[in-house]
Amino acid sequence: GDSVTQMEGPVTLSEEAFLTINCTYTATGYPSLFWYVQYPGEGLQLLLKATKADDKGSNKGFEATYRKETTSFHLEKGSVQVSDSAVYFCALSDSGGYQKVTFGTGTKLQVIP
Amino acid sequence: DAGVTQSPTHLIKTRGQQVTLRCSPKSGHDTVSWYQQALGQGPQFIFQYYEEEERQRGNFPDRFSGHQFPNYSSELNVNALLLGDSALYLCASSRPSSRLRAFFGQGTRLTVV
Numbered sequence: 001g002d003s004v005t006q007m008e009g010p011v012t013l014s015e016e017a018f019l020t021i022n023c024t025y026t027a028t029g030y031p032s033l034f035w036y037v038q039y040p041g042e043g044l045q046l047l048l049k050a051t052k053a054d055d056k057g058s059n060k061g062f063e064a065t066y067r068k069e070t071t072s073f074h075l076e077k078g079s080v081q082v083s084d085s086a087v088y089f090c091a092l093s094d095s096g097g098y099q100k101v102t103f104g105t106g107t108k109l110q111v112i113p
Numbered sequence: 114d115a116g117v118t119q120s121p122t123h124l125i126k127t128r129g130q131q132v133t134l135r136c137s138p139k140s141g142h143d144t145v146s147w148y149q150q151a152l153g154q155g156p157q158f159i160f161q162y163y164e165e166e167e168r169q170r171g172n173f174p175d176r177f178s179g180h181q182f183p184n185y186s187s188e189l190n191v192n193a194l195l196l197g198d199s200a201l202y203l204c205a206s207s208r209p210s211s212r213l214r215a216f217f218g219q220g221t222r223l224t225v226v
Contacts, residue, residue, distance in 0.1 A: 004155075036217075043117075044156070044203065044217040089155050100146070100169050101205075101215065103155030 002027045006090045006104035013080055013111050021075040021107045023064075023090035031092040033057075033066050033073040034101070038087045047075075047088070080111045115140075117206050117218035125224045126194050134189040134221045138206030144168075145187040146215065147179060148203040156203055162187050191223075199225045 006023040013019060025033065035047040035057070048057035053068035062077045073090060090104040118137045126132050138145050144163045148156035158171035162181035181187045185206075191198055201222050205215040 043219040044205075046214065046216075049214075091155075100158050100161060100171070101148075101156075102158065103148075105155045106153075 002031065002092060002094060002102040004090050004092055004102055004104035006088075006107055008105070009087075009108040011107060011109050013109070015082055015111055015113050016079045017111075019075070019077040019080045019084075019109070021088055021090075021109070023073045023075065023104060025071050025073065025090070025092050027071075027092055027094065027102075029094065031094055033064070034091040034093065035062065035064055035073070035075050036089040036091055036103070038089065038106070040086070044089070080109070082111045082113055085109055085111045117142075117204055117216050119202075119204050119218040119221050121221060122219070123222045123224075125226060128194055128196060128225055130194050131190065131192045132194060132223060134191075134202050134204075134223070136187045136189070136204030136206075136218060138185050138187070138204075139208075139216050142206035142208045142216070143185050144207045145181060145185065146205045146207075147187070147189045148205065149173070150201040150203055150220070152200070159189070194225045196225050199223060 003026045032051045034049045036044045037047045048059040050057040050066035055066045064075045087106045087108045089106045120135045146161040147159040150156040160170040161168050165181045176192045178190045201220040203220045204218045207215045
C-alpha cells in the first residue's frame, strides 16, 4: 500500500537558518503530494502541494519539488522564523481521485531566537 | 464561512463504552473523511463518505462506523472502546471542484480510561 517516510524530529534551528525536512514516498500510479502543518493546539493546514512530476509547490517561503525519479518531496525554507515552529506532515493522495490521504509520522520543528 | 467544525472538542469515555463524534463540513463541500491521530503520530485514514455512502475505508475494525446525512454532515461512531482508541479524531471535507484540497477541522480529543 501507499506509505510516506519523513525524517524524525525534533529539528531545532536558530532563527534565519535554512530548513530541510526530507520526505520519500511509496505509491502506485501518480499520487499528488502535500505538506501539511499543525501549529500547537490547532488543526491541520495545507501548506503546499504538487500534483505531477517536477511540479514545485510553494507557500509562505516554503518550497517542495515533486521528484518522481527519487520518489521524494523534500520541504525547504531559506530562512526560518520562530513562528514556523510546528509539526510538519508529508502526505500523499492516491491517484484514484477519492482523496484518501496517507500521512507521514510528522516532524516537529522548533525555531529558537 | 465557519470552515469544518467538529464536536465535541474533548471527550472522556470509559473502556467498553460507545462514542459518537460529529462533523459539519465546510460550506459547499460534499465529501467527508475521518482520520485518527494517535499522540506523536500522523493521521490515519478511517473512512470517507460521499452521497451518504461509505466510499473508502482504511484498516480499522468494524467497531468504527459512520454516517453521512443529507446536509453532508457526518458522524463517527466507535463501539466497545479500547484504551488504544484514545486519540485526536480529525474530520476533513472537500468539494467536487477541488478534490485535491481537503480542509481539516480542529479535531475531537478522545480519552478512554
